[in-house]
Amino acid sequence: MKKKTTIYDIAKKLNITAATVSRALNNNPNISDATRELVVSTAEKMNYEQNRLALALKSGKSNNVGVVVPRIDSNFFGSVIHGIEEELNKNGYHVIICQTDGIEAKEVANIEALLNSQVDGILISTSSNHTATFDRIIKKEVPLVFFDRKKTMKNVSSVTINDFDGGYKATKHLIETGCKRIAYLSGDTNIEIFKDRFLGYKQALLDNKIDFNKEYVVQTKSTIEDGRKAVRKLMKSTPPPDAIFSSSDFAALGAIQELKAKNIKIPTDFSVIGFSNEPFTMFMELSISTIDQFPLEMGRMTAKVFLEQVANSENVKIEKKVVLEPELILRKSTRKITSK
């Protein structure tokens, strides 16, 4: 096994102590220029590289931050992580990625492992209700920031989008373009973001004096197939809906495919709006109206909130709830608003 060069090797070679070497390399002012230069050049010659593990152990700072997500190969999480990595890297941190597949046991195990490896913070989009684990993070005083899928906890920061507003805006737009019977393709309402989108949907109906119809709500997973199934089911209602707000772009796509198969004209006779602004929604010939969540921005913001928290570690704990405003993206799957 290759032996790595340490400051002791340099010290021995120059017949000085490791302390001097360390100081020289760190530009400590009370080292003479002659010594400093000698040490630096010798270090170079000997291919010295600092072992940050030793530093981490000594200082208690690993400069690693754990990021926990259900999966990384989705456009949304990929973009969020892009933003996180970009921002943290600038500040000397490295990002350790963990996937949970949305499974609580995996999430808990990953968090345990991250804590053991002394991460300086944990940024998480959670899929679990295992509060004991979060309590443990907090008790250890490891900075914790939720993003997108959060748990509402005292003293814990989070960065989310306003899913209620997203649901409200999407629904309101459908109403403004003349839709009367608006169906909703729901995600798992145990997850806060989906619950909020649903509440936004209901509120928009209420504000516009449209009765909420339970029959128009279909539980779906975020898949094309579930979107198609939902349409098949919805079209049996009497009267059938004339619009769909889907909490997922994938289900929206499936819905559109099925509607086309049934020869229903979009957006003339039926409107569809999705959620997330997945890239494909823009690429379709019949491009899909949707809600943008600014994932890159969310990632950057999450990183910034963490960095602030670290900077403020002396002070009292700060709790910062950042809520990004989602944006309506209008495309061809919904009608234009007709002038009043």
Added chain:
Amino acid sequence: MKKKTTIYDIAKKLNITAATVSRALNNNPNISDATRELVVSTAEKMNYEQNRLALALKSGKSNNVGVVVPRIDSNFFGSVIHGIEEELNKNGYHVIICQTDGIEAKEVANIEALLNSQVDGILISTSSNHTATFDRIIKKEVPLVFFDRKKTMKNVSSVTINDFDGGYKATKHLIETGCKRIAYLSGDTNIEIFKDRFLGYKQALLDNKIDFNKEYVVQTKSTIEDGRKAVRKLMKSTPPPDAIFSSSDFAALGAIQELKAKNIKIPTDFSVIGFSNEPFTMFMELSISTIDQFPLEMGRMTAKVFLEQVANSENVKIEKKVVLEPELILRKSTRKITSK
């Protein structure tokens, strides 16, 4: 600052030494059951958690692996990393992600940082020619595995797809469906994968006695806009091409959009095939034929090659060049092969 429990705290409380505590927690056989149980239960009570940094420093193994990619928010790299993380996590490793934006300086800086933080391996899809950096990794005997975008180096393993075959298959398919004048949308030919796709394209033409026409090759970036521009340029050739093989799905999409705008019928009068099997190629109303690269499989394989390398560390260095076979995905942007 919260003081964490160490084995010394436990030792002091029980009036024994840290060595005994360590042994008890690690199920060392020559510790009496009584002591073991006492230590374990006390550790539990005191919320003890192992500091893996100390272990890493002592053992020289951090259990972290660095993964370096141009960016993480693309379907391809996201999927590769998904595969890597999944496989490594099972084996007790954590994945540190670094993005380079395809910029050499960032790549070099990230690798330096990873080496400093004592990663047990580096898995990289490179965008650089900075061989000094790779030599340094090798000199330090840190396992190195290239995936997708590799440098050809002695004694270094890699996992790639056969881009030559990919280019060949795509082109051959166009020929078999009756296309005679096949244009090629090239990526940056300084990058090995794009060069190989190009060579595959040329070979397929040669094998089918079709003259290579330089005019039919357009350099593009992997964007929709470049695909559109390419079509505008190509259609001025005389005669214009009757098919496009694009080394990127995004450029293929742009090409299709522009062809449609010119009222050219696809696939009747013009065929288009892309490369990568991006999700959107399947979702389009006019779905796009393309080449699948099996990114998830590539990720898993990359991880496995690394794991083998670690397991074999005693032995001679092993060099393993895994080449995955790409697969032709036929959709609506190309014609069916007519029976002979």
Added chain:
DNA sequence: TTATTTTTGGTAATCGATTACATTAATTAA
């Protein structure tokens, strides 16, 4: 020349866990 200050560098502890080696206590053999 002696005393004082400033430079410069050395000593040794520390971070938290592991482990080769030594030692004590308990058990078995003679």
Added chain:
DNA sequence: TTAATTAATGTAATCGATTACCAAAAATAA
């Protein structure tokens, strides 16, 4: 009962860097 084994634990070094505290040497002041 004494010697030889075995079982259970302690001692101290180690991984590599930083740093509070101290000491020697050089420079300056008196």
